[in-house]
Amino acid sequence: MADAQTAMTQLKEAYGASIMEMTPINGTPRLRVIKDDLPQVAHYLHTHPNLRGALSLLWAVDHRPRETRYELCYLFTLSERKDWLLLCTDLQGDERLFPSITPHIHAAQWYKREIRDMFGLIPQGHPDLRRLIRHEHWPKGAHPLKKDFPWDRVLGRQQGEHHFRRIEGEGVFEVPVGPIHAGIIEPGHFRFSVAGEPIMQLEIHHFWKHRGVEKLFEQQELTAATPLAERVSGDTTVGHSLAYCQAVEILMDVEVPRRARYLRSLFLELERVHNHLGDVGAMCNDTAYALPHAHCGRMKEQIMQLNDRVAGSRFLRGVNRVGGVGIDLTREQLTQIVAELDGIEPDFTELERILFANASLTDRLETTGVLTERTAWDHAVMGVVGRASGVDQDIRRDHPFAAYVELPPKAVLYQYGDVRARMRVRLDEIHESIRLIREIEQGIPQGPVLTMPTEVPVQGTWAFSAVEGWRGEILYVVMAGEQGKIHRCKVRDPSFVNWPAIQWAVLGNIIPDFPLINKSFNLSYAGNDL
Amino acid sequence: MFRIIKKSLKTGVVTGKYPRAETPVVPVVQEAKDKTKLFKRSLTIREVDTGSCNACEMEMNALMNPVYDAERFGIHIAASPRHADALVVTGPVTVNMERALKDVYKQTPDPKIVIALGDCAINCGVFKGSYAVTGPVERHIPVDVHISGCPPRPTEILKVLSELRDERRRSGD
Numbered sequence: 001m002a003d004a005q006t007a008m009t010q011l012k013e014a015y016g017a018s019i020m021e022m023t024p025i026n027g028t029p030r031l032r033v034i035k036d037d038l039p040q041v042a043h044y045l046h047t048h049p050n051l052r053g054a055l056s057l058l059w060a061v062d063h064r065p066r067e068t069r070y071e072l073c074y075l076f077t078l079s080e081r082k083d084w085l086l087l088c089t090d091l092q093g094d095e096r097l098f099p100s101i102t103p104h105i106h107a108a109q110w111y112k113r114e115i116r117d118m119f120g121l122i123p124q125g126h127p128d129l130r131r132l133i134r135h136e137h138w139p140k141g142a143h144p145l146k147k148d149f150p151w152d153r154v155l156g157r158q159q160g161e162h163h164f165r166r167i168e169g170e171g172v173f174e175v176p177v178g179p180i181h182a183g184i185i186e187p188g189h190f191r192f193s194v195a196g197e198p199i200m201q202l203e204i205h206h207f208w209k210h211r212g213v214e215k216l217f218e219q220q221e222l223t224a225a226t227p228l229a230e231r232v233s234g235d236t237t238v239g240h241s242l243a244y245c246q247a248v249e250i251l252m253d254v255e256v257p258r259r260a261r262y263l264r265s266l267f268l269e270l271e272r273v274h275n276h277l278g279d280v281g282a283m284c285n286d287t288a289y290a291l292p293h294a295h296c297g298r299m300k301e302q303i304m305q306l307n308d309r310v311a312g313s314r315f316l317r318g319v320n321r322v323g324g325v326g327i328d329l330t331r332e333q334l335t336q337i338v339a340e341l342d343g344i345e346p347d348f349t350e351l352e353r354i355l356f357a358n359a360s361l362t363d364r365l366e367t368t369g370v371l372t373e374r375t376a377w378d379h380a381v382m383g384v385v386g387r388a389s390g391v392d393q394d395i396r397r398d399h400p401f402a403a404y405v406e407l408p409p410k411a412v413l414y415q416y417g418d419v420r421a422r423m424r425v426r427l428d429e430i431h432e433s434i435r436l437i438r439e440i441e442q443g444i445p446q447g448p449v450l451t452m453p454t455e456v457p458v459q460g461t462w463a464f465s466a467v468e469g470w471r472g473e474i475l476y477v478v479m480a481g482e483q484g485k486i487h488r489c490k491v492r493d494p495s496f497v498n499w500p501a502i503q504w505a506v507l508g509n510i511i512p513d514f515p516l517i518n519k520s521f522n523l524s525y526a527g528n529d530l
Numbered sequence: 531m532f533r534i535i536k537k538s539l540k541t542g543v544v545t546g547k548y549p550r551a552e553t554p555v556v557p558v559v560q561e562a563k564d565k566t567k568l569f570k571r572s573l574t575i576r577e578v579d580t581g582s583c584n585a586c587e588m589e590m591n592a593l594m595n596p597v598y599d600a601e602r603f604g605i606h607i608a609a610s611p612r613h614a615d616a617l618v619v620t621g622p623v624t625v626n627m628e629r630a631l632k633d634v635y636k637q638t639p640d641p642k643i644v645i646a647l648g649d650c651a652i653n654c655g656v657f658k659g660s661y662a663v664t665g666p667v668e669r670h671i672p673v674d675v676h677i678s679g680c681p682p683r684p685t686e687i688l689k690v691l692s693e694l695r696d697e698r699r700r701s702g703d
Binding site: 137149150151153183186208211213215216231235525 | 534541549577578579580581583585586589592596597598607611625626627630634655661663664665681
């Protein structure tokens with residue numbers, strides 16, 4: 001019920017002495033809090049029944065060489081109205097320690113370990129200070145996002161071993177899986193502890209694909225980094241590039257033409273449809289039900305070939321540009337897209353009937369890999385996975401971007417949090433996306449599709465933007481550096497938030513069901529590892 | 531049951547419904563073709579991702595869908611490198627994956643060929659120069675075939691793979 005303004009007043013009443021400054025940043029209220037008081041303020045914001053703020057993003061910035069300070073920012077999403085609220089704090093000079101909020105807020109766990117690895121700042125009171133991104137063979141003292149760390153010197157090697165959490169006792173054994181898996185998928189390590197069949201514990205050890213994306217952004221110009229954003233996670237090309245472009249557009253004060261906003265929504269929905277189709281098929285395949293996999297693979301291929309015909313890229317690469325879109329579609333092409341989808345939708349509906357009529361499939365999917373609403377909320381889980389567990393969140397509706405102001409989508413919501421719920425969210429979203437694409441084709445205005453950015457943003461100003469990609473909420477924070485370069489770019493794929501939640505969803509399930517559960521989450525390794 | 535049969539009959543055969551590929555940018559060298567002669571008419575592939583953006587993985591997966599159906603050319607995906615004739619490597623080699631790649635290479639029985647798939651595997655692509663990227667695949671293990679593109683289309687991958695196969699047919703084994 002609380003919007004950001006009442007939240008501010010409430011926080012000011014409760015913690016007036018801790019709050020140093022209140023300034024908004026692109027419409028989002030920002031509170032500067034005294035470092036040592038931040039955990040209390042965050043805890044209040046997180047637990048107060050009126051506010052119930054979920055931690056959406058936590059990032060750090062190294063302000064050198066301009067100022068010798070680190071800044072930590074905590075972005076909260078308030079319940080009900082989904083308003084954003086920012087808490088910021090500074091670490092002046094040589095300070096390296098800051099109090100951790102993790103004991104109160106689960107969702108901060110990986111973010112804090114990430115900050116420790118990338119900046120060398122140490123969260124005090126954090127329950128788990130093992131390395132996360134820096135695998136143990138990275139040399140001591142290598143913190144890549146510090147400004148004095150050279151971006152292009154390849155890391156050396158030292159000896160080291162990762163210590164997994166260990167459960168000991170009679171009949172308990174460990175099953176290591178990865179980093180290289182049996183299928184055509186990305187690398188990641190999973191360590192199961194089992195006694196008999198059920199999983200007692202799963203620990204995820206990722207970041208094998210860490211390519212230094214955020215540091216690479218810092219070497220680029222604001223207007224030239226879209227190709228890199230497209231390659232953060234290849235399957236979410238449109239989502240990532242759109243989130244990046246929007247952040248830069250806010251910084252450069254560019255008004256995107258209305259037609260371009262419609263086209264952006266169109267491409268984002270196309271991406272959602274082909275990925276969801278692939279996921280539905282892959283989930284059936286993991287229950288050894290090959291028929292829907294074949295049908296879904298065929299329909300997905302149809303859309304990817306359509307992408308190739310209209311945009312020249314199967315992944316819609318090169319579509320988004322700072323200031324608009326790089327290609328315009330003719331009326332014939334728009335009609336062609338809708339005609340193709342008009343063919344696919346009844347085809348897909350028939351397949352849905354086959355799926356729902358299959359009792360053995362339902363048996364495999366129901367009550368498998370349950371992520372409860374409480375756990376989902378504690379970990380601030382989002383996107384498809386969140387909506388299957390009753391977390392009602394959809395950036396397209398809550399903070400409309402592109403054409404969604406004019407074409408509001410219906411958010412799909414299921415409560416059970418099992419594999420079947422996650423599949424049903426995808427099934428429903430496919431229909432919803434097709435509906436949106438039809439509306440876009442009907443209502444798309446004429447006009448230009450690109451505004452060239454002219455202004456060079458002031459050094460040190462920053463902006464953030466959110467996009468509902470097909471997996472969930474993608475966040476970008478972009479800070480301008482000198483002469484139109486990027487000072488800092490924080491990339492947050494929904495996978496980074498949702499990965500830890502799998503560790504809870506698999507508990508009590510058997511290992512043979514893990515591939516199915518993992519597929520129903522279908523998270524990106526590339527977008528997580530950066 | 532009838533619903534399923536009806537659906538299959540209505541759909542018909544979709545295999546082969548894709549636009550033809552152009553000739554690959556990097557031609558397949560003769561040595562690679564000679565090496566694959568031993569595998570006769572099948573090629574069992576193990577895919578290794580060493581840091582790609584996962585678009586190449588999606589295209590490899592697409593190869594196995596009913597439209598491309600690479601199985602009809604004798605191309606299989608193996609679950610273990612120990613069962614593979616060919617390694618397909620995607621992505622620039624990250625510092626964290628370097629050792630895993632070398633292990634996989636060692637575990638693949640000889641004779642074997644290595645295919646670098648996508649621009650990143652060939653020259654690191656947009657990730658070139660990063661502190662976390664140790665260089666293209668060629669720096670770590672010998673590469674026989676290059677398939678460029680970001681990502682290469684399934685038709686382009688298929689074209690190269692079938693070129694390796696055509697050679698075998700001509701040599702008459």
